Amino acid sequence: MSKSWPGLVTHYRDRLRLSPHAPAITLLEGNTPLIPAPKVAERLGGDCEVFLKYEGLNPTGSFKDRGMTAAISQAVADGARAVICASTGNTAASAAAYAVRAGLECMVLIPDGKIALGKLAGAIAYGAKVIAISGSFDDGLRMVREVADRTQIALVNSVNPARLEGQKTAAWEVCEQLGRSPDWLCLPVGNAGNISAYWLGFTECGDCSCGSKPQLLGAQAAGSAPIVTGIRVDNPETRATAIRIGNPARWQQALTAIEESKGTILSVTDEEIFSAYHFLARKEGVFCEPSSAAGVAGLIKSVDAGRVVVKDKRIVCVLTGHGLKDPDSAVADAPEPTRIEANLDALMRVIDA
Ligand code: F0G
Secondary structure (H helix, E strand, O other): OOOOOOOHHHHOHHHOOOOOOOOOOOOOOOOOOEEEOHHHHHHOOOOOEEEEEEHHHOOOOEOHHHHHHHHHHHHHHOOOOEEEEEOOOHHHHHHHHHHHHHOOEEEEEEEOOOOOHHHHHHHHHOOOEEEEEOOOHHHHHHHHHHHHHHOOOEEOOOOOHHHHHHHOHHHHHHHHHHOOOOOEEEEEOOOOHHHHHHHHHHHOOOOOOOOOOOEEEEEEEHHHOHHHHOOOOOOOOOOOHHHOOOOOOOHHHHHHHHHHOOOEEEEEOHHHHHHHHHHHHHHHOOOEOHHHHHHHHHHHHHHHOOOOOOOOOEEEEEEOEEHHHOHHHHHOOOOOOOOOOOOHHHHHHHHHO
């Protein structure tokens, strides 16, 4: 039997810029599957290979656990007593869980009424102090940055460099799993930490002998697409609430990543996001949260428009969060279950219908 997975801080320790004495605060995150997606490949025309990096299988159900194991480990090394973040939901749940693991207090600011139920449930279950603000994620981030400047409370949003150290490991895993770097890597973009982290990872992929890097394809929701339009959005809107962000903290770094990779960033409508979301669940059997499907939506849109040519290419789409994070989106617009009396006749009538 192979040695069991120790979590990514321990596994990649010598390649991460963390304090050498930082303990590994871990829930054994990382090491997520790269699932072939033949139906998506077929939808793109057939002569390419597509894989889904299913980050929803991390311990709290999203890719945030990669950055959080690193950020909380570093916070402990720095002597922090408490951590704080602003969040559209996943960062909050992740911070809350890793804070428990480290014995730290955790406070999370969320936009009131604009986070998916499974994320709120996580933050509450892990015992964080949940503060709902009458504002956007961007307002919350501004507030927690000021708190971190004035107090000893550690900020664990992706403006914290340790977060990117953890998240960049996903790029290395993808290369290890494919045996080389993909040609394209597609992902949703909100605060732009993840796209920046992937690029950091690919540029530091020293151990991998492929010698090449992917082109990055970032997708923003049309109502929250500041990087695409070049204009900050004061009132961002989208049903993909995880990426409802109008002023990304790592905006410039994302632009650099896209430019250096000769990639692209585009906006996708909520209709396109939900169409990709349903496609993944119903055709591939992979259930992600709506925002996670934005990368796939962006890929399909770019290929349909002739902006991206995928013939003979290997493409990885990052599915950032699990579908169960957002049960309301899953059942919205869906038909009610067929209700019957609990007897065989009634069941046979439904089966035969
Ligand atoms: N996908 C999901 C499921 C997310 O939760 C996020 C960000 C993103 C994509 C975008 O990643 O911000 O690094 O560009 N969620 C943050 C949060 C903002 O608070 O959970 P990004």
